[in-house]
Amino acid sequence: MSTITVELDSTADRALPKAPTGIPGLDEITNGGLPRGRPTLVCGSAGCGKTLFAIEFLVRGVTQYREPGVFMAFEETGEELTQNVRSLGFDLTKLVKQKKLALDFVRVERNEIEETGEYDLEGLFIRLNAAIESIGAKRVVLDTIEALFSGLQNEGILRAELRRLFRWLKDKGVTAIITGERGDGTLTRRGLEEYVSDCVILLDHRVTDQVSTRRMRIVKYRGTTHGTNEYPFLIDEDGFSVLPITSLGLQHKVSNERISSGVQRLDAMLGGEGFYRGSTVLISGTAGTGKSSMAAHFVSAACERGERCLYLAFEESPGQIIRNMRSIGVDLGKCVKKGLLNIHSTRATFYGLEMHLALIHKMVQEFKPKVIVIDPIGALMASGTRRDANLMIVRLVDFLKARGITALLTNLTSGGEALERTDVDISSIVDTWLLLRDIELSGERNRALYVLKSRGMQHSNQLREFLLTNRGVELLDTYVGPEGVLTGSSRLSLEARERAAVLAARQDAKRKERDRERKRAALEAKIVALRKEFEIEDAETALLATQEEDREDQLAEDRHAMSLSRQADQDNGNAIPRRKTNSK
């Protein structure tokens, strides 16, 4: 499941057969489980989870590896035990009925017992043997065998018998867990570690600054390599889980795939395509610069691509995030309903750092997100020192990268600090760093964004103003004025001036156009008038000509008529010139 690499000699490990515990994480640390056929000592102080650890070893042995188990309790009765582990979903009664599990409660009451003379613990051996034989058990738990010391007085006999018991368990070939209460300066009160020397696991429950963390360490494991660190572990409704969190190194695979940041124009700034899948993105900025809004866009875009997304909020409740993001037009509630988005809110101070890491680890393994948002990462500072927080975040980033999960971390830069630094000094491990900042100019603050770095892509180096509108984050064009980039009302006034100038030029052009039209119209009107004048003259001239003709015709007729009346001969009549009479 996990790709933890612990340097190990595989041949040496093969030589030692192991019984897997089935407890998530533990088998990775131990390279396969507890030593098969040998006893393992699990020790720790009261309430650290020894009994639970042992029970889970048995139950998982039955359910996952078909190895029946015997639980021999010296402190709790079978009923108590059954009740105690029911909350973890372990139904012991059912397993007992199926003959997969045997519970035996051994009670030793000192005031009932008188000792006289020699004895041995053969009775215990017989009981244990009977229980093992009855179900063919492969696994045995003795919880807590040290109780015998308070019931029986003769320590010499007891010690000899315990030594024999552990030998006997080995001969039986059962994988055993013996629990022991932690003593002063020793692993167990009665020095059981002296007898059980194959594998010793120490459980610890520590409270630092009122924050409790459970940790486990493998003190020794003979004949095999194992993780030597202290590993945090959880006990929750699913039982035990150990988190083999170490620095994972830098061997993870890289992806060339690009995914959108959720803001189109931001993608354009990031080489046109957005972030690399599996990269770590940091958005830092002072309060109220829109870090969470950017994160919301990113989440929303991921959900639209149908990818699962885990949103870890340390400052806001899921309801609050959904409501607030709705105000900028990002509907995260829809994503939650579809089951693609899991918003998990906790106060950073609830747990220690390791525990946070452990929880994130667990959630990632269960929810299997493609994208994760941690808002804000600096909150983790509250539950540890700066150095611890830094280490933890490096581990977290490595862990996420190993799984190809794209992580978006936000970080609050407090006022007065240099902008190019983060609370937890993680700037060097992130791949893409977006810086959001306020620009104070002409008595107002405006938001601006720039890409401080983005590994492996040609990114824009412009400082861009952006607005949070009811349609989300909007990146605006850059306006560069005499004093640098103009934002807010300076930008608006420049825009207005520019608009006015454009308008004026446009109006000017229109006026000229109109003038030209008017001139053309006037000219054409003139032409028409002249043409009309000419036509009238022409018509008049024609009329006069016609009239003259008519008159001459009339004259000719009259003259003819006169000559007729004078009875002049035809030729004379013709000799009369018409032109003379024509003049007026």
Add this chain to the structure above:
Amino acid sequence: MKKVQTKAPLSLEEIAQNASEDDHQKWDLRLYVAGQTPRSLAAFANLKRLCEEHLAGRYNIEVIDLMKHPQLAAGDQILAIPTLVRKLPQPIRKIVGDLRDTERALVGLQLRPGKN
């Protein structure tokens, strides 16, 4: 199950001796052993002797060999071998060991007041 019933004939002296005590009280004893080991044999011999001396005629010893009946170990919460369990009179008392120290055995059986 190996049952050893021993009924010793009561002598008049003995009856008189125990008259002051609750001599009608029946003693029910159970001795758990594991196989015929020297220790269990010794325990049985010691028990027998002790009963004859102090409880003659009103005791009943049941010897249970856990090698043959391992399932019986849980009932009386037997760990150590040999263990003598006084079932009656109530309350239940347990004495572990081979009973070689008669004084302590008597104290354990509450046949003799002990500091306990």
